[in-house]
Amino acid sequence: MRYRHCDTVEAEVVPATAKILIAGGFGAGKTTLVGAISEIRPLRTEEMLSDRGIAIDDTSGVDHKTTTTVAMDFGRITFRADLTLYLFGTPGQERFWFIWDELAYGAVGAVVLADTRRLADCFAAVDYFEHRATPFLVAVNCFDGAPSYQPKDVRIALDLDPDAPVVLCDARQQQSVKKVLIALVRHAIAKNGASPRYQGRPLPAD
Amino acid sequence: MRPYAVTKGRTAPASGSYVGLIDVVVSVGDPQLPADPQLNREHQRVLSHCRQPVAVVDLASEIDLPVGVIRVLLSDLSEYGVLRVITAQAGPATREHLLKDVLNALQAL
Numbered sequence: 394m395r396y397r398h399c400d401t402v403e404a405e406v407v408p409a410t411a412k413i414l415i416a417g418g419f420g421a422g423k424t425t426l427v428g429a430i431s432e433i434r435p436l437r438t439e440e441m442l443s444d445r446g447i448a449i450d451d452t453s454g455v456d457h458k459t460t461t462t463v464a465m466d467f468g469r470i471t472f473r474a475d476l477t478l479y480l481f482g483t484p485g486q487e488r489f490w491f492i493w494d495e496l497a498y499g500a501v502g503a504v505v506l507a508d509t510r511r512l513a514d515c516f517a518a519v520d521y522f523e524h525r526a527t528p529f530l531v532a533v534n535c536f537d538g539a540p541s542y543q544p545k546d547v548r549i550a551l552d553l554d555p556d557a558p559v560v561l562c563d564a565r566q567q568q569s570v571k572k573v574l575i576a577l578v579r580h581a582i583a584k585n586g587a588s589p590r591y592q593g594r595p596l597p598a599d
Numbered sequence: 600m601r602p603y604a605v606t607k608g609r610t611a612p613a614s615g616s617y618v619g620l621i622d623v624v625v626s627v628g629d630p631q632l633p634a635d636p637q638l639n640r641e642h643q644r645v646l647s648h649c650r651q652p653v654a655v656v657d658l659a660s661e662i663d664l665p666v667g668v669i670r671v672l673l674s675d676l677s678e679y680g681v682l683r684v685i686t687a688q689a690g691p692a693t694r695e696h697l698l699k700d701v702l703n704a705l706q707a708l
Contacts (some may be wrong), residue, residue: 408623408652408654408685409687409697409700410621410622410623410654410687411621411687411697411701412620412621412687436657436660437660438656438659438660438665438666439659439665439666440665440666440667462665465656465666467656467660469657470708472701472704472705472707472708473704476700476701476704477621477654478701478704478705479620479621479654479656481620495619495620496620498619499619499621499687501697501698501701571705571708574705575702575705575706578698578701578702578705579702581698582695582698582699582702585694585695585698586695
C-alpha cells in the first residue's frame with residue numbers, strides 16, 4: 394500500500410510540531426536556556442556537511458572528499474499529544490550557514506540571546522534573521538555581575554529594526570524563559586498578520 | 600563504519616523529496632520489511648523505531664545516526680510505501696493557527 398499524504402488523512406490525530414531557534418554567541422547561555430524549559434535534558438544530534446557546506450573552507454591540498462560533523466542541541470516541550478515545540482540551539486560557528494538554513498526553515502522564529510559583555514557576538518545572528526525575514530527578538534541574558542543595560546541601549550548597539558522586541562531574561566529560570574518564548578510567538582503572530590507570506594525560503598534541492 | 604556507507608554514499612534522497620527535522624514519521628502496515636536488496640539492516644532499524652509517530656530529530660537522536668543519513672533512509676522507506684511522512688505545518692494558512700496554538704500552550708505552561 395502506498396502511504397497517503399497527511400493532508401488527505403482525516404479522523405486521526407496528526408501531531409503538529411513547531412520549532413524555535415535559540416541563537417547567540419558562544420557562552421551566551423543557549424544550552425542553559427533550552428535546559429531551563431525543556432522536558433528533556435537537551436539532546437544532541439548530528440548533521441553532516443558534504444562538499445557543498447565545506448566549500449567555504451579552504452580545502453586546497455585535500456585530495457579526498459571529507460565531511461564535517463556539526464552538532465545540534467535541542468530540547469522539547471510536549472504540550473499535548475498533538476502539539477510539540479522543539480527548541481534548537483544554533484551551532485556557534487557562523488560558517489555553518491547550511492545548518493542555520495535548515496533550522497530556520499519553517500521555524501516559528503528565533504531568540505537571539507545576548508550577553509552584554511560581548512554584544513558583538515550576536516551581530517551575525519541578527520543580520521541573518523533580518524536578511525531572511527525570520528521573526529526574532531533579542532533576549533538579554535542578565536548574568537550576575539554583567540553590566541546592566543536598558544533594552545533601548547541594546548537596540549541601539551545592535552542597530553535593530555524598530556519592530557524587533559528586546560527583552561531581559563534569566564536563561565536559568567523557567568518562568569523567565571517562558572516569558573521570552575511567549576514574547577517571540579506574539580511577535581511572530583504580529584509579523585505573520587502584517588505579511589502573511591511563508592516565512593523562510595525552501596531549501597534548495599540537492 | 601562511515602556514516603554514509605549505510606546509504607551507499609548517497610547524501611540526498613534520489614527523489615529530491617525533503618524530510619524536515621521536525622517532520623513526523625510513522626510506519627505503515629507490516630513493521631517487518633520484505634527481503635529486498637535495496638533495503639538493508641539500517642532501514643529495518645529505522646522502521647522499527649517508527650511504530651509510533653516520531654519526529655525526525657528525536658529519531659536521529661534515539662538511534663544515533665546523523666540527520667542526513669536518517670533522511671535518506673526515511674525517504675527510501677517512504678518510497679517503498681512502508682512509511683508515512685507527516686510534514687510539519689508550514690504553509691501560510693496553517694501557520695497562523697499553529698502560532699496561536701503554541702502561544703496558548705505556552706501561556707498555560
